[in-house]
Amino acid sequence: MAAANLLHPSPIVSVVRPVENDIQLKEKENLGIGSLKHLRNIKEIKETHGRILKMGHRRVTSAMTQLISAYVEVGCYKSLDYARKTLELFIEEGTPTLFMWNSLIRGYSSAYIYKEVIALYLQLLEEGITPDHLTFPFVIRAFAKLQAFSAGVQVHASLLKIGLATDIFILNSLIYFYSECGEMDSARKIFDGMFDRNVVSWTSLICGYTHLEQPDKAVTLFDQMIADKVQPNSVTMACVISACAKLGELNLGEKLSAYISSMGINISPTLANSLVDMYMKCGAMDKARRIFDECEERNLILWNTVLSNYSRQGLANEALEVFHQMLSSSMVPDRVTLLAVASACTQLANLELGMQCHAYIIRKGFNIWDAVTNSIIDMYMKCNKPEVALSIFKGMEQKTVVSWNTIIAGFAGNGDIESAWEFFNLLVEKDLISWNTMIGALVQESRFEDALSLFREMQCAGIKPDRVTLVSVASACGYLGALDLAKWVHACVDKNKIQCDVRLGTALVDMYARCGDPKSSLRVFHSMKNKDVSAWTAAIGSAAMEGNGRGAIQLFDEMIKQGLRPDEVTFVGLLTACSHSGLVEEGQKYFQFMESKYGVTPLIVHYGCMVDLLGRSGLIEAAKLLIESMPMEPNDVVWGALLAACRVHKNVELADYAAQRVIELAPERTGIRVLLSNVFASEGKWDEVARVRLSLKDQGIRKLPGTSLIEINGLIHEFTSGDKSHPQIRLVDRMLDEISKKLREMGHEPDLTNVLLDVDEVEKEHVLSRHGEKLAMAFGLISTGAGVPIRVIKNLRICSDCHSFAKLVSLVYEREIAIRDNNSGITVNSHILSSVRTVHVQMATEEESAVKEPLDLIRLSLDERIYVKLRSDRELRGKLHAYDQHLNMILGDVEEIITTVEIDDETYEEIVRTSRRTIPFLFVRGDGVILVSPPLRTAT
Numbered sequence: 001m002a003a004a005n006l007l008h009p010s011p012i013v014s015v016v017r018p019v020e021n022d023i024q025l026k027e028k029e030n031l032g033i034g035s036l037k038h039l040r041n042i043k044e045i046k047e048t049h050g051r052i053l054k055m056g057h058r059r060v061t062s063a064m065t066q067l068i069s070a071y072v073e074v075g076c077y078k079s080l081d082y083a084r085k086t087l088e089l090f091i092e093e094g095t096p097t098l099f100m101w102n103s104l105i106r107g108y109s110s111a112y113i114y115k116e117v118i119a120l121y122l123q124l125l126e127e128g129i130t131p132d133h134l135t136f137p138f139v140i141r142a143f144a145k146l147q148a149f150s151a152g153v154q155v156h157a158s159l160l161k162i163g164l165a166t167d168i169f170i171l172n173s174l175i176y177f178y179s180e181c182g183e184m185d186s187a188r189k190i191f192d193g194m195f196d197r198n199v200v201s202w203t204s205l206i207c208g209y210t211h212l213e214q215p216d217k218a219v220t221l222f223d224q225m226i227a228d229k230v231q232p233n234s235v236t237m238a239c240v241i242s243a244c245a246k247l248g249e250l251n252l253g254e255k256l257s258a259y260i261s262s263m264g265i266n267i268s269p270t271l272a273n274s275l276v277d278m279y280m281k282c283g284a285m286d287k288a289r290r291i292f293d294e295c296e297e298r299n300l301i302l303w304n305t306v307l308s309n310y311s312r313q314g315l316a317n318e319a320l321e322v323f324h325q326m327l328s329s330s331m332v333p334d335r336v337t338l339l340a341v342a343s344a345c346t347q348l349a350n351l352e353l354g355m356q357c358h359a360y361i362i363r364k365g366f367n368i369w370d371a372v373t374n375s376i377i378d379m380y381m382k383c384n385k386p387e388v389a390l391s392i393f394k395g396m397e398q399k400t401v402v403s404w405n406t407i408i409a410g411f412a413g414n415g416d417i418e419s420a421w422e423f424f425n426l427l428v429e430k431d432l433i434s435w436n437t438m439i440g441a442l443v444q445e446s447r448f449e450d451a452l453s454l455f456r457e458m459q460c461a462g463i464k465p466d467r468v469t470l471v472s473v474a475s476a477c478g479y480l481g482a483l484d485l486a487k488w489v490h491a492c493v494d495k496n497k498i499q500c501d502v503r504l505g506t507a508l509v510d511m512y513a514r515c516g517d518p519k520s521s522l523r524v525f526h527s528m529k530n531k532d533v534s535a536w537t538a539a540i541g542s543a544a545m546e547g548n549g550r551g552a553i554q555l556f557d558e559m560i561k562q563g564l565r566p567d568e569v570t571f572v573g574l575l576t577a578c579s580h581s582g583l584v585e586e587g588q589k590y591f592q593f594m595e596s597k598y599g600v601t602p603l604i605v606h607y608g609c610m611v612d613l614l615g616r617s618g619l620i621e622a623a624k625l626l627i628e629s630m631p632m633e634p635n636d637v638v639w640g641a642l643l644a645a646c647r648v649h650k651n652v653e654l655a656d657y658a659a660q661r662v663i664e665l666a667p668e669r670t671g672i673r674v675l676l677s678n679v680f681a682s683e684g685k686w687d688e689v690a691r692v693r694l695s696l697k698d699q700g701i702r703k704l705p706g707t708s709l710i711e712i713n714g715l716i717h718e719f720t721s722g723d724k725s726h727p728q729i730r731l732v733d734r735m736l737d738e739i740s741k742k743l744r745e746m747g748h749e750p751d752l753t754n755v756l757l758d759v760d761e762v763e764k765e766h767v768l769s770r771h772g773e774k775l776a777m778a779f780g781l782i783s784t785g786a787g788v789p790i791r792v793i794k795n796l797r798i799c800s801d802c803h804s805f806a807k808l809v810s811l812v813y814e815r816e817i818a819i820r821d822n823n824s825g826i827t828v829n830s831h832i833l834s835s836v837r838t839v840h841v842q843m844a845t846e847e848e849s850a851v852k853e854p855l856d857l858i859r860l861s862l863d864e865r866i867y868v869k870l871r872s873d874r875e876l877r878g879k880l881h882a883y884d885q886h887l888n889m890i891l892g893d894v895e896e897i898i899t900t901v902e903i904d905d906e907t908y909e910e911i912v913r914t915s916r917r918t919i920p921f922l923f924v925r926g927d928g929v930i931l932v933s934p935p936l937r938t939a940t
Contacts, residue, residue: 045067045070045071045074045079045082046082048067048070049067049082049086052067061094061095061097064086064087064090064094064096064100065097065099065100065103067083067086068083068086068087068100068103068104069103071083071086071107072103072104072106072107073107075107075110075111076111077111077113080104080107080108080111080113080116083103083104083107084104084116084120087100087101087104091127096127098129098130098131098132098135101120101124101129101131101135102132102134102135102138104120105117105120105121105124105135105138105139106138108120109138109141109142112145114141114142114145114146115142115146117138117139117141117142118139118142118143118146118148118151121135121139121142132164133164133167133169133170134169136155136159136164136170136173137169137170137172137173139155140152140155140156140170140173140174140176140177141173141176141177143155143177144176144177144179144180144181145180147180147181149181149183152177152181156174156177159174166195168194168196168197168198168201171190171194171201172198172200172201172204174187174190175187175190175191175201175204175205175208176204176208178190178208179204179205179207179208179209179211179212180208182212184208184209184212184214184217187204187205187208188205191205197230198230199230199231199232199233199236202221202222202225202230202232202236203232203233203235203236203239205221206218206221206222206225206236206239206240206243207235207239209221209243210239210240210242210243210246213246215242215243215244215246215247216243216247218239218240218243219240219243219244219247219249219252222236222240222243231263232263232265233265234265234266234267234268234270234271235268235270235271237256237259237260237265237271237274238268238270238271238273238274239274240256241253241256241257241271241274241275241278242274242277242278244256244278244282245274245277245278245281245282246281248281248282249282250278250279250282250283250284253275253278253279253282257275269295269297269298269299269301269302270301272291272292272295272302273299273301273302273305275288275291276288276291276292276302276305276306276309277305277309279291280305280306280309280310280313281309283313285313285315285318288306288309289306292306298329298331300331300332300333300334300337303322303326303331303333303337304334304336304337304340306322307319307322307323307326307337307340307341307344308336308339308340310322310340310344311340311341311343311344311347312343314347316343316344316345316347316348317344317348319340319341319343319344320341320344320345320353323337323340323341323344333364335366335369335371335372338357338360338361338366338372338375339371339372339375341357342354342357342361342372342375342376342378342379343375343379345357345379346375346378346379346382346383349382349383349384350383351383351385354376354379354380354383357376357379358376358379361376370396370398370400370402370403371402373392373396373403374402374403374406376392377389377392377393377403377406377407377410378406378409378410380392380410381406381407381409381410381411381413381414382410382413384414386410386411386414386416386419389407389410390407393406393407401427401429401430401431401433401434402433404423404426404427404434405431405433405434405437407423408420408423408424408427408434408437408438408441409437409441411423412437412438412440412441412444415445417441417442417445417447420437420438420441421438424437424438430461430463431463432463432464432465432466432469435454435455435458435461435463435469436466436468436469436472438454439451439454439455439458439469439472439473439476440468440472442454442476443472443475443476446479448475448476448477448479448480449476449480449716451472451473451476452473452476452477452480452482452485455469455473455476464496465492465496465498466498467498467499467500467501467503467504470489470492470493470498470504470507471503471504471507473489474486474489474504474507474508474510474511475507475510475511477489477511477515478510478511478512478513478514478515479514479793480709480711480716480793481514481515481516481709481710481711481791481792481793481820482515482711482716483512483515483516483517483711483791484711484713485711486511486512486515486517487520489508489511490508490520490524493508500528501530502528502530502531502532502534502535503534505524505525505527505528505531505535506534506535506538508521508524509521509522509524509525509535509538509539509542510538510541510542512524512542513538513541513542513545513546514545514820515791516545516789516791516818516819516820517789517791517818518542518543518545518546518548521539521542522539522542525538525539525542531562532564533559533564533565533566533567533570534569536555536556536558536559536562536564536566536570537566537567537569537570537573539555540552540555540556540559540570540573540574540577541573541576541577543555543573543577544573544574544576544577544580545580545820547577547580547581548577548581549577549578549580549581549582549583549586550581550583551577552573552574552577552578552581553574553577553578553583553586553590556570556574556590565598565599566598566600567600568600568603568605568606571590571591571594571600571602571606571609572605572606572609574590575587575590575591575606575609575610575613576609576612578590578613579609579612579613579616580616582616582617584613584614584617584619587609587610587613588610588613591606591609591610594606604630604632604634604635604637604638605637607626607627607630607632607634607638608635608637608638608641610623610626611623611626611627611638611641611642611645612641612644612645614626614645615641615642615644615645615646615648615649616645616648618645618649620642620645620646620649620651620654623641623642623645624642624654627639627642634661635665636661636662636665639658639659639661639662639665640658640662642654642658643655643658643659643662644797646658706720706721706771706772706794706795706796707719707720707772707794707795708720708771708772708773708775708776708792708793708794709776709792709793709794710776710777710779710780710790710791710792710793711791712779712780712783712784713783717776717779719772719773719775719776719779720772721770721771721772722770726775726779728779728782729775731782732775732778732779732782735778735779735781735782736770736774736775736778739778739781739809739812742812743805743808743809743812746808746812771799771801771802772794773792773794773798773802773806773819774802774805776792777790777792777805777806777809777817780792781809781813781815786814787814787815788815789815789816789817789818790815790816790817790818791817791818791819791820792817792818792819792820793819793820793821794819794820794821795821796821797821798819798821802819803819806819
């Protein structure tokens with residue numbers, strides 16, 4: 001029967017016949033059966049029942065009342081059935097009292113058989129009997145347990161009509177009803193309107209707030225309860241301590257524990273369970289275990305609490321130890337126990353223990369429970385025995401959606417995405433977890449387009465996404481650089497009123513950063529109410545991707561002021577930001593502070609960041625010395641960073657050495673041989689190129705093709721170098737020819753050293769002009785309106801020519817252009833470039849020029865001023881490459897320099913020899929400014 005239709009006829013019958021509710025005998029006869037209160041088993045009660053019937057007392061109200069009460073007191077389903085039949089027989093012979101009905105209703109409620117409570121209540125109404133203040137609390141509780149909200153509201157309305165809505169027992173039951181149905185505002189309204197409240201009133205509302213994940217309100221209400229001098233009981237304390245567990249408030253929990261002792265509150269099994277659960281959830285395992293060990297009465301719930309918490313917190317060995325102790329105590333486990341034990345075996349990836357657990361489950365018959373069988377399937381999957389898991393799955397008579405989700409997640413977790421996909425498609429009725437599992441698995445396997453496609457299917461199926469869905473989708477959008485989709489995902493959060501918790505907020509921050517929109521990234525970050533270390537780390541990473549080292553440092557300093565301690569990942573983002581911004585000294589400072597100031601031991605990834613920082617700045621020897629002084633063996637990533645630096649700075653010998661180290665440590669990294677080949681090609685050493693590429697061919701290794709992605713109107717377009725497959729490639733080619741013509745008029749010459757083929761210069765120039773990122777930029781220009789930003793994602797490192805190409809295109813076409821490669825990202829904007837066409841230089845004072853480090857400060861600002869301190873020409877030449885990229889971006893089209901100076905031939909030749917720059921240089925010495933443009937012989 002549907003919950004909404006439970007109340008028919010009306011819950012309250014206004015015209016009823018009078019019913020005798022006095023259980024005292026009106027008959028004066030001595031029935032000769034004595035009191036039935038001492039009877040405690042069905043056999044004795046049935047014997048007495050038989051004697052009553054033989055004596056002809058089936059119509060005697062008092063006898064039938066005592067029989068029904070005796071059956072109810074036994075409390076099992078069979079005895080309640082006898083009580084029910086006794087009542088029905090008496091209805092045929094006489095008029096039952098309300099006490100009989102209430103006794104039976106109370107019995108079914110105590111046995112948790114709530115449907116029978118409602119059935120008896122409706123039958124009572126049909127008999128024309130009016131319920132009283134003792135009937136309604138049990139009925140309302142039944143509606144609460146059955147989640148029959150509409151029916152419960154009807155009863156509440158009827159209570160108001162007949163004037164019973166002021167009874168404290170009924171009001172307490174209504175608070176419980178609304179709390180169970182999740183309507184805390186209604187529960188609070190009843191509570192606030194009560195003239196007289198007892199401990200049950202306060203406890204019902206406190207428990208409601210706790211169970212509905214509003215623990216802060218539960219604690220506040222408890223404080224008010226104490227202030228009103230209402231003595232809490234063990235149930236109250238159990239609920240408020242559970243609230244502390246959810247808040248993770250160990251200090252408050254300990255104060256409450258002390259309060260329990262001082263007030264002499266009885267520590268019931270329920271309260272002991274709450275205390276143990278609170279301490280374990282707050283990480284105080286020793287205190288929890290001490291309370292557990294001191295408990296004289298350990299029920300199954302308490303054992304399961306300890307087991308589940310140990311398992312949940314990754315303490316699998318401790319969980320299994322408690323399980324063995326439980327078996328020794330003759331306590332019989334239930335399915336909750338076995339779920340925790342199976343989880344512990346799964347964590348240990350101990351197949352032997354898992355098989356023992358499985359055997360025990362079968363022997364004791366627990367495999368009839370789907371949840372237990374699903375946990376065993378999960379265990380075998382995580383122990384890398386998918387064939388056994390699949391066999392158990394296929395043997396299940398009834399496969400629930402949870403079973404399907406378990407097998408799908410198992411295959412996905414083992415990297416078998418195709419099998420996961422196969423079972424996902426076989427599942428007819430998919431729930432939200434099914435979709436989330438598959439979308440998350442595709443993202444984990446870097447199949448981002450498939451993940452977004454599946455997300456669209458999910459929407460078409462009418463499944464509403466949750467936070468888990470959107471975290472995965474945000475990650476896919478970020479890696480694809482799909483900004484339009486990213487904005488849609490963000491809008492989806494607001495539209496569906498999904499609470500943006502720390503995890504989802506952090507995912508959105510990272511998504512916008514990867515899509516080349518740092519402003520939106522930081523806007524989301526600053527709008528987050530709660531920020532943990534991961535959120536701050538994502539914001540720092542956003543600044544790193546933008547190449548905004550100063551911004552990353554500012555965020556880091558703000559995080560420290562907030563009292564948060566950085567972790568290993570935070571320093572990866574910070575050091576990366578320093579590396580991408582050429583902030584050598586800052587990077588070195590924070591690297592030294594890691595352990596001395598913040599207690600974070602540098603890992604190999606941090607050393608890799610430092611090698612990259614030094615290498616990018618042209619300090620190749622310093623990077624090599626750092627590698628040699630590392631406290632651990634350098635891995636392939638560290639040597640790879642040195643190799644990349646050697647390529648940029650044309651240190652062929654060291655590049656060869658670094659490449660060999662990478663090949664020894666990670667022979668599967670095919671890109672290293674390709675990179676080494678490119679180093680030789682850039683220097684024209686074609687014999688060495690042939691040698692490396694021959695080794696690639698001998699080993700069957702193919703170079704990963706470079707792809708550039710651009711999103712237009714929600715669709716992802718992919719371009720490769722020299723691509724001819726795009727349907728609009730002719731228009732793209734024309735646009736590139738137009739761009740090349742305009743850039744040549746500005747004096748731009750292509751950097752042919754980026755062409756790694758042994759061909760003539762005309763062919764090199766054509767190959768260079770058709771790089772994938774240039775094709776993507778040109779397509780963006782012809783596909784979008786004026787002023788629309790262009791964002792490109794490349795899977796490999798962007799070459800230096802495409803880097804300068806992007807800056808000049810931004811200036812000529814007045815577009816913001818963002819390109820993110822597998823190493824970092826650049827964002828250039830036409831108004832930033834044009835704002836520094838005229839540059840004023842403020843000279844350093846003699847005191848400032850005497851600093852130990854020659855270039856210890858370069859601050860480039862948009863107020864058309866640059867402040868620089870340096871000491872000598874020799875040190876200037878040594879630091880040339882450290883700021884080459886940054887100065888090139890900011891001063892890419894300088895037309896006028898206020899201060900001029902001549903330079904000697906030796907200095908000029910050194911600068912020209914060590915740079916491939918085709919747009920003007922700007923250098924500042926202690927006595928002036930040097931502007932170097934390669935076609936010229938002197939600065940003007």
